[in-house]
Amino acid sequence: MALFGIFSKKKKEKLDKGLKKTKENVFKKLTRAVAGKSKVDDNFLDNLEEILISSDIGIDTTLKIIDRLEARVAKDKYFGINGLNKMLKDEIAGLLSENQSIENTNNWNSNNTNDPYVIMIVGVNGVGKTTTIGKLAHQFKKDGKKVYLGAADTFRAAAVEQLDIWAKRAGVPIVKQKTGADPAAVAFDTLKSAKTNNADIVIIDTAGRLHNKKHLMDELSKIKRVMKKIVPNAPHEILLILDGSTGQNAFEQAKQFTKATEVNAIAVTKLDGTAKGGVVIGISDQFKIPVKYIGIGEQIRDLQVFNKKEFVDSLFK
């Protein structure tokens, strides 16, 4: 059984509800464009382009999808909206990389039985890093794991307090220092104490930073480096948090954070609004970084393991 009860019916309903507005639009427009036609024409492609771009999928990825679709249609021929819908979904899903198997998300292998599995959280300001950590801690704890949090966002006012509240809600220990302390030192202390106490998973919060500020990106590299002194393979996971309402700038975020810290997983937040987070499709395609989680609300349970089929289905149902 997967950790998060992936897309249990209830949760699926919630995601569907969040994406409902989109779906109605998409469905209506596509149906209208296709109605009574036996081949893909310009009108249909124009509509498709509008739909994809309006989901923040971006012009390059949109053109890629359209090109592929056209090629498929030329090869397979297409009959009616259903066939086309499936083709479209296939093409989009093909661009999304995800964890090879769901079991992977359950396998917290740190390559050394004594060492905890370390997750470092990075992202620009206001994307929902701290909230995501709270939700993750809750889920891991529920799954019987021993979790430690490290409050390495020592910059933003009350960031430590915020994580502290989440730690209490989830019922997990937190390692913290005062605001203004060296974040690398906090990460170091957290790993040390987690290791001593035989923790299974450590989650390190970091301050939000815009990816074009070199000194702040260097700081991230340093935090990462320092952690290796305690746990040689740490961090095992560097989770980039992207705000689902972010546009094409998310590409640059993925690029720069990957450059500084070798991001190997993505979480997309705030997908319970009208934003569709389509930008992750292109990012996943280009950087081959799997999307691991999606955030769909402010409650502690509102985090899901990403499933590309469900994600794409929800858009084109």
Added chain:
Amino acid sequence: MFDNLSSKLEQSFRLIKGHGRITEINIAEALKNVRRALLNADVGFEIARDFTNKVKEKAIGENVLKSVHPKQQIIKIVHDELTKLMGGEQVGINTTGDPAVILVTGLQGSGKTTFSAKLAYLLKNKKNKSVMLVAGDVYRPAAIEQLKILAQQINVPVYAEDWNKNPVKISKSAISDAKLKGIDVVIIDTAGRLAIDKKMMREISNIKKAVTPQETLFVVDAMTGQDAVNTAKEFNNILNFDGVVLTKLDGDTRGGAALSVRTVVKKPIKFVGVGEKIEALDVFYPKRMADRILGMGDIVSFVEKAQEQIDEDDMRILQRRLSKNQFDFNDFLKQLRQIKKMGNIKDLVGMIPGMKKIVKDTDINEDVFKNIEAIILSMTPEERENPKIINGSRRQRIAKGSGTNMQEVNRLIKQFADTRKIMQKYSGGNKMTKAMRNKRRNKWKRRRK
């Protein structure tokens, strides 16, 4: 991205060369590229479409200026329209009232709390107002604490009721408290909310009704994508806000959301957040935003300057002389002076996209031009027209006359000869055969290896 748009426009305008006028046919491809540039900058889909249509109407029928590439002319039209849409002039905020109330609203993580503190700092230190911050975000963990810490840093009082979960009541009590204390401006920070969250939207609407603010501000993250249109529309339907605050503009986003919001709600953008420091709040400059969305340096000013300074007839004569290999030192001098008229070289170079960063820390010696001018002026009219006759003894005389030395004179004459060769190649480019072009291309390819 600008370079991208620029080179794409270049391709589009191969068609226009030789046409004296921009027509529907030769502009179509260019507009497609403009539209793509806008979409890449996160301008809303429909807004980008309407916008390019408007540009088309403006551009068709315009004469292609000789001195300026049609690409740049289109960019200028795009830019002018964009600036116009962004709003003519800056609009300040209303701080008259007893007390004046400013309600700060927006999505989660857009930067409301940080903005509230920055605005308090600005009003207190630049406008000499007494300010009170109100902690109206009762939901997010430690949001009240965050506001308290920021307020303490700038020495501004905070009204908070840690036990109270009703932001409507908190806001009302805060205002009575502020009245008693004779505070000038009350800034109410509120919880982030999604536009489709009916309950939360009702709450913010109730806060607004209860406090009748002088200013309701909508805070939006500059990195927002297509959803900016929906969100701004919904917030405006419910709140009819007075202005927009654009945050995180110190990032490298193009900020097309600014255009989307502005177009959809027709409300002025009043402030922009440009950093994490408390002073990092700026008023909004429509023109800069237009530059940014298009991703360009100040190429527009460059075009404007060129239009002012370069005489079209002169250009035509020059072109003819170049193609007939009659380009001489007199023409060279004329060109030099025209460039000088356009202003400081460093500024000019800085206007070229991507160059600003490079020239920022380097010194460009303006004296170089002075020396060149002096050398040319020390030549006889005959020498200027026919540089071939400048032999050793003439060079010596020129060096003496211009107060320079032989090396400098030699260098200039060599440079002039090289320039002439290059210019002739370009102006005679049409005659270049395909074989020649390929040959050159291969040579380049080889060299790159």
